[in-house]
Amino acid sequence: MSVELTANTSPETATETEWEPPMPPTDLIFDDGEPLESNRHRIAMNVLIRSLQQAWSERHDFYTGGNMFIYYSSEQARNRDFRGPDFFAVLDVDGTKERQGWVVWQEGGRYPDVIVELMSPSTARVDKGKKKELYQQTFRTPDYFVFDPFEANAFQGWHLQSSGGYQLLEANERGWLWCETLGFWLGTWSGTIDREEAIWLRFYDTEGNLVLLPE
Template identity: 50%
Template sequence: MTSSPPVAISPTERKDEIIFPQGEFWSDEPPLESNLHLRQILILIQCLEWAWQNKDDYFATGNLTIYYSPNQKKSEDFRGPDFFVVLGTTHNQERRSWVVWQEGGKYPNVIIEILSDSTAKIDRGEKKEIYQDVFRTPDYFWFDPDSLEFQGFTLIRGTYEPITPSEQGWLWSQQLGLYLGIHQRQLRYFTSDGELVLTPEEAATQAQQQAEQERQRAEQERQRAEQEKQRAEQLEARLRSLGIDPNES
């Protein structure tokens, strides 16, 4: 997504002079272009939070402005990745934006842009250069939910180099320790063992299915035990009808 250009405002209304609650900055990001974009961003966030539910030293979000002006001004030098992850920070979900000079100079470790007709050129060009040369973000990916175009780059000696796809067409993110790949027309995470990282809803459904399978197996075992008991009782009754006491040794 493109970031909002600075707007003409009077000196007394300069954005960098506005005092927000608790010193926070609000995100300047425009609305998402389609429901596909929204769902894709949400699934990236949900799945990572589910996979990392025991971690609290990262921040993952989407459609949030990153302010990185060396002059520490909100009115200049800002970008809004569709999805990004910062490692080695706090898992504070109350952030309204990512202000580099308030976050110890940290930039994202991973950025993913969701391409659209209006943003693709910038995502492939201008933003890629900024993420490479200014942010120094180690892993950068883009994905088009319509055409399914998917590419990834990793920073090697200061330059983005294409990530070689796996046999499945997945791209490895060293920063996340996960693959990114297309599953049912969505960009999803996969473990190093090739397992799909589930959403919380998928995990709940899977747990219910496994519980039902266990219940069915237990019921089958109970029925088999009951059948064995009935066969034993029938055999005993048959022997007694022949005058044989099955309890005699």
């Protein structure tokens, strides 16, 4: 309750108003109008999202999305300092809830558990530098991967160690990287998707089978 100060009231005798933390911004923007780097980047993102949804079609305890804003602090929201991974997955959340973006303080403080950034020559330095540092130190995302849809050899991944930062993952004999959080391998697959032939980043199960798309 506020106290009105008058000529007969000294600051020492006034009751201080209880401090309340500032409310997070409510005027969040969820679309900046910026497209993905290329049509291949768009397809590559949707392949990861749709195949994970297909693999776990009976589950409702996870959320996966891509090219969406992730709001993680009031300061970042006010500065319009957006961080939108190309693909991300969060476990142990209500996957049926409708979302325009991922707002950490509306999700019980949950950050993405897995992130994949689809690089291009213009974003590679940020994806492997500034963003990797953010995902390691602030998000504490357990598994982080980068892949260039136009350069199949530019595929790397890191797993967050409990006693430190990211440790570079070692590929198996097929060149795949293990995603411990999801329990799938991430590896390349050559073929045509949505009328575009390319080498795509795909999920594989523990037996080495390709995780299929819904169709």
